[in-house]
Amino acid sequence: MIKLSRFAVEESIRCPRCFVLAYKHKIRLPMIPFTLNLALDELVKNEFDYYRAEAKPHPILLENNIDAIPFSHSNMDAWRDNFRGAYFTNQQKGFTFGGAIDDIWEKPDSQIIITDTKGTAKENFNWDQIAQTPWGKAYQRQLEMYQWTFRNLGYDVAQEGYLLYYNARKKEKMFNQKMEFDFHLIRLEGDDTWVEDAILRAKSYLEQKDLPEASCDCEKCNYLKQRWILSNREAALI
Secondary structure (H helix, E strand, O other), X not given: OEEEEHHHHHHHHHXXXXXXXXXXXXXXXXXXXXXXXXXXXXXXXXXXXXXXXXXXXXXXXXXXXXXXXXXXXXXXXXXXXXXXXXXXXXXXXXXXXXXXXOEEEEOOOOOEEEEEEEEEOOOOOOHHHHOOOHHHHHHHHHHHHHHHHHHHOOOOEOOEEEEEEEEEOOOOOOOOOOOOEEEEEEEEEOOOOOHHHHHHHHHHHHHOOOOOOOOOOOHHHHHHHHHHHHHHHHHHHO
16 A cells, blocks of 8 residues: 655656655655745634634635635544645555645535645736746646545535635835735636546556656756766766
């Protein structure tokens, strides 16, 4: 049985070679924690938890005419914990897959909506432009992978998902130890039909003997390739 996180499968999509080096051979660059982003996630979670306890819609839901409330469930804290998360096991195909969500909302008919919190600090926030970038496409895949997970855990999951995007204002005259944000709610239509194939492909990368090919646009692999070429060229001159 192979356990794969949502982040691991995303890495296999970005670059199969880096994925295998990291998850099979434990060769990876150290991750720098984005502590400000983590703090933002925690503050948003705390705010939604307040309305969750009251069984009332958050003002964001009311302002955007979304007929839902924060989903109340005994597993919510586990699902949002990076060391636990929400995972589905397919015994027949030999994998466990999932990850840690940010939040879930519930409609009156018990259908659930998967959401994720993002933070940035752009001069001009434009989701249409962000959506075309590699990380914008990864955000779409992230929601779809979580939708797939909860559908397989037996939940009725809505096609739509939401990104709660907080854009920090950098032009304020005074800081006063307080950061101001503009808020953008991004609705995305999910299609998780590709997810299981991606999981099985990532699983196959870990099971094969040889390293898979690197992605042609992988920054890490291209950096290492150019460094190797330069090092050999310099060595030949000695």
